[in-house]
Amino acid sequence: MEPHSSGTTPLSLNTKNWVERISNIFRKEIAINIDHLPPVCVFEVPKMLTVQNPEAYTPQLLALGPYHHLRPEVYQMERYKLAAIKEISTPEQIFNFQHLVINKLKEIDPHTRASYNKFLDYDQDTLAWIIAIDGCFFLHVARSFVVHDEATDKRLLENTIVIRDMMMLENQIPFILLKKIRKSLRVSNKNDDSNEGEEDIELISLLLQFCEAQSPVKFFIDQTNEDSYRRPLHLLDLMYHMIVNVSKYMSGSLLENLSIQGVPLYSKFRNSLISSSSTSSSDKEDPNVVHNNLETILELVESFGTKRTQAVIRPVQIISSIPWSTISGLFRKANLRMGEGNSENNEIAIPSVSHLWRYAKVQCKPFIGSINQIKFVDKEATLYLPVMNLNASSEVILRNLVAYEAAMSKSTLEFARYINLMNGIIDTAEDVKLLKQNGVIKGSLMDDEIADQFNGMKRCYTSSDQKSNIEIAIQKVNKFCDKKLLVWTIRGLKRNLYASRKYLALISTVALLVVLSMLTFCEFYQCSKIWSFNNES
Template sequence: MSSNPIQNFDERQWIINIRRTLEEDQLENETEIPVCIFSVPKTLMSSDPVSLYTPQEVAIGPYHHLRPELYEMERYKLAAARRAQRQFYGEHKLQCVVDQLKELEPQIRACYHKYLKFSSETLAWMMTIDASFLLEFLQIYAMKDDKLPATSSSLSISHLVDYAGMKAAHNAILRDMSMLENQIPLFVLRKMLQVQYSSSESTDYLLQAMLIGFCEGVSPFKMKKNKPMIQASESAHLLDYLYNTIVPKAEQRAAITGIDDQEIYSDDSKRFFTELWKLLSKMNLSRPIKFLFKLPCFMLSKIPGFSILAQPVENLIFPQDNEGNKSDAERSPSNKHMNKPPLVEEITIPSVTELAKSNVRFLPTVGDISTVSFDAKKAILHLPTISLDVNTEFVLRNLVAYEASNASGPLVLTRYSELMNRIIDTEKDVELLRENGVVLNRLRSDAEVAKLWNGISKSIRLTKVPHIDIVIEDVNKYYNSRWRVKCWKNKKLNVFGSWQFLTFMATVMLLLLTALQAFCSIYDCRKHHHGSSYD
């Protein structure tokens, strides 16, 4: 007899929540708080290992609170709550925090994508205990570089040392804290600290120090020291704060400025070459000229005085190959094509090894994803330094899942992951990036790093990220402009890829062999050959 899921629905509690919400006129306030804690999209859950998105040690928040295998950590969470209560200012107890969180119940529920079937009392106690554990754990990172304010000097740190000393358990808890479904709102943490400390300034300082220390410890990217600080009030939860440090909200930076090659020659020159090309086409001379331009020996752009003419001539002869020469303004987000979903062909890029053979160099940058760039003149691809350890895959995948669930615009981190996925195919690619300082490998081998990037799933939806797409376009343009690549592509397309050509060559060879056989049968080549030997 199968169980009916409707039977598990608590009608009485649902009616109580609806009545309280309507009577207290909280609907308007709830709409001001957007959903920020989601379930992992089913597309990712079905294609990736479930353990990458499901906590294995500790449940933070309501989504995984009732899982029996996580009950063992409940006693540690209660111990953290007792220690937090001893540090409260004055006569405050945990019940004081619970009472204040019950008043914030509509806002707390509004943060979660799923309906929470817990009662008001249960939800408030759950948030209080989980916040106690989370704040205690985060103090490990706030203690670094003396980030704790003076008011917290009375904190006992013996239990924090125990957390830090158990490296395996520490990493497991760290992974669970970074998961999308294992989050609680930051305003709950702030409310807990407000009760714990009398000074509002100390509360904000301590919470900020915890968040910064946590991001420095778990972020795969090395942040700039003078980077503008992201305020805790600007982020919804721990994972959201980490996401904002890697992908700033102002990521849509201005396109790379510079003088486009097409701007060198005037409109009169354009019209002249256009009319000349029309005349040559009428005289059936266009195809021989195209063939001439494809020859490696034709180096018009290298001849002194002809470099200005090279670009307009090539634009006329090979217009499809010069789409990448558009100005950055034309390739900006305002362009109508930027708003269209990208085609599969538009997100291809050569691997690191292939780019290195074309004299492309790789230089590391310090900062977030916005530092990705390509200098075509110097053939340098700038990539942010990324440190890869046992937690990196968990962090990256949950950040990508959060971006896919939360973002209505471009999936910036997803696009960066796809870029790294495509330029890293083998451990040789990882080795080159590691030798150039782009990848800091703390895993067992370069093969594991290659497996990590190749295992990241494709995005849930295709998207365009202007600044990264311009880099991909410029890299492809540079790579395809190399004579070695051009020759190989032409040979592959026109020779090896042409069944007509191969059929013609086979027919010619067959005719030659048939003619040779006929000649030998008439003149008896073998006898003539032996006779000439005796002579």
């Protein structure tokens, strides 16, 4: 009986502890008003995305928040986090840290848990310490971008991996928690008489400057009107709305229109991101059948024909050995770049930058602002695009912005449309070079690296929205290109050549048989003597 009791005791204890913990939570949270809880804003990225590119969604060096804080791989940053608390705190505040910060965070424990869509299997003390340590470190790094002093550790600011990890969706710390930590550390400062409104403005200003420095898409900050910006949900949320539509974000109208929920996240990702489509099988007949029959005929004629006939067949065999199917495949790829049949490449139907300029004389010009200002002007033959500043962390930020947008319950997927547009107009390093020359793309990345970055991002599924300025711009570009005689001619030639290659092969086969028949006839009836007789007469 002893082995049996030793095997069941841990299970009994775990069950008892679970019941006690749940009953305590139930008693404490029964009086909480659910309507006053913050919206879910920090999501766990589905495995279907992390499998494709784990480094883009999983912190490699720095963990912020409860999702990754206790992972052994990122624990080496703990000493930097503790040092950050000393940087933003006085000795007295450090001595009373438990009372000033930890206890205050424990009071809003339901708000903390409500901000994350994943169940947090931590007690109040553990969760409060995680948020406090990571929140202080985040505030220290964000402050370092504004206040450049000698005491600041420049290695953190210059570390691309640290900045990249801070922008990941699973690494976000809600604004309400950052505000609580910042306010708790200021309570003991008798000289600080700032009210709650000023606290929000200062923290938002801090996050705005951090976003401005790290955003791949450059936007405009109205520093004279910083008090009109609404409170963001977290850093990534602020960057997203500054990129998509800063005017609505300043007016605060998005506060009601963009609610967040965590339940449908996985199902939305299945519908919002499509995988590479299989090759089209519209042709019912094998295009190589005629070509193979021609080779068979040539082999038979060569075996039984005369020497002169064999001499004529040899050059024909060389021509027949040319891989015409491969050549026709090249024409099909050219059609894709010209904006036809892009479903095979998983791109939207729009020509690349180089083809826009080469065939339609359409150029791309830059502007600094939100992507809702993207437009195409027919009279100028110009597509206006926001300036992008791309570096080693840009791809991670772009991917996490797309993931965050897909998690929004009422999102219009405007950022996904923008990524689709950039993915469609950038095919090669030549396209990136033209965008750099026009000032649309800046940064330290090489042309081929930027091209690979956008080509590696799969197209996001977005329903056709006629009201979207990006959809309208794409339609105008395609309509403008269709009117150009050169574009129309090239497309027509490629389309007709691809469609008629079977008939060309059949015609060449018939013509070859006629020539071979005439040669055989002349060999048998000695046509040369007949021609010489006619010439003598």
